[in-house]
Amino acid sequence: MAQYLHIRCVVKTDRTSAHERIQSVGGVKPDGSRWILTQDKAISCIQDGTHVFYIEKPGGLRLEVIVATSARGNYLKTVADREQPDKLLSLPSCP
Known part of the structure; x- marks a missing residue:
């Protein structure tokens, strides 16, 4: 069974293409630790x-x-995004 993880932040690159802007994604596990x-x-x-x-x-x-x-x-995007990963790119930067 797949593990569900809530993405709460992203690490962005300096690239101009939206498809190449996301370097990493992150969040908080149910136990409170960051991933x-x-x-x-x-x-x-x-x-x-x-x-x-x-x-x-x-x-x-x-x-x-x-x-x-x-x-x-x-690349990653949400089901609600069209071609660009706008919803992910709108998330805050990971600490």
């Missing part, structure tokens, strides 16, 4: 079925994070 994964590792976890990642919008609406593909390769 952070590179985008590549998070993509592998989704593809392997070991983890399901999501963000939470105001009011408790959960948006699942999926793997999308651009000409430059795979």
Whole structure:
């Protein structure tokens, strides 16, 4: 069974392409400890079925994070995003 992890923050690169802006994603585990994964590792976890990642919008609406593909390769975005990973990019920076 896949482990569900709530993404609460991102580490961004200085690249101008939205598909290449996310370096890592992170959050807080149920036990209160922080976690952070590179985008590549998070993509592998989704593809392997070991983890399901999501963000939470105001009011408790959960948006699942999926793997999308651009000409430059795979990247993360939410199911509500169009081509750009806008919802993830709007999250605060990880500490």
